[in-house]
Amino acid sequence: DAGVIQSPRHEVTEMGQEVTLRCKPISGHNSLFWYRQTMMRGLELLIYFNNNVPIDDSGMPEDRFSAKMPNASFSTLKIQPSEPRDSAVYFCASSSARADTQYFGPGTRLTVL
Amino acid sequence: EDQVTQSPEALRLQEGESSSLNCSYTVSGLRGLFWYRQDPGKGPEFLFTLYSAGEEKEKERLKATLTKKESFLHITAPKPEDSATYLCAVQAAEYTGNQFYFGTGTSLTVIP
Numbered sequence: 001d002a003g004v005i006q007s008p009r010h011e012v013t014e015m016g017q018e019v020t021l022r023c024k025p026i027s028g029h030n031s032l033f034w035y036r037q038t039m040m041r042g043l044e045l046l047i048y049f050n051n052n053v054p055i056d057d058s059g060m061p062e063d064r065f066s067a068k069m070p071n072a073s074f075s076t077l078k079i080q081p082s083e084p085r086d087s088a089v090y091f092c093a094s095s096s097a098r099a100d101t102q103y104f105g106p107g108t109r110l111t112v113l
Numbered sequence: 114e115d116q117v118t119q120s121p122e123a124l125r126l127q128e129g130e131s132s133s134l135n136c137s138y139t140v141s142g143l144r145g146l147f148w149y150r151q152d153p154g155k156g157p158e159f160l161f162t163l164y165s166a167g168e169e170k171e172k173e174r175l176k177a178t179l180t181k182k183e184s185f186l187h188i189t190a191p192k193p194e195d196s197a198t199y200l201c202a203v204q205a206a207e208y209t210g211n212q213f214y215f216g217t218g219t220s221l222t223v224i225p
Binding site: 004033042043044045048056091093100101102103104105106107 | 216
């Protein structure tokens, strides 16, 4: 059974460019979470979807960040325009309605030059 | 004020030297406390869920316990392959839905 899938695994871009990160949750899971991890701040929740609907986006740092979940098997996190301070590892996680446990993907390491 | 605090930040142990990692929390209405292991370059891997004070869970050399204010992850006779960052997270009634709040982790190094 495949786990959470994220792409790309690594992304290097220049300041001002648009970046799109992708996530496929575990089949049957109805909650999806986007996190950002840095050395300074640890793991921070950016946004949380339930049944494809954004429930809480209070962790999204600013308007440059946006997230969508067009269907139960796909979500994107977009940064436009990107800035060097956005450099971090971005994780996607999913959980089912029955279990509270969140299962994480391998992450996308983003470097903005 | 941080709602989840982990200590120590880093821990070095000799192989076979048992120790404990601490996760203290200040949230009210705890719905669950979760332990994860994270290896470099990988996503957090689920270890345990604890729901109520007094509960204990075990897996190989790891044992997690929970009180009303903190959780401990006890590591018995660790091996080098136990080296990783251990994260705890809480899920509370004051949060929306299934949100977690993570601590900053304890980096464990086990020396052969």
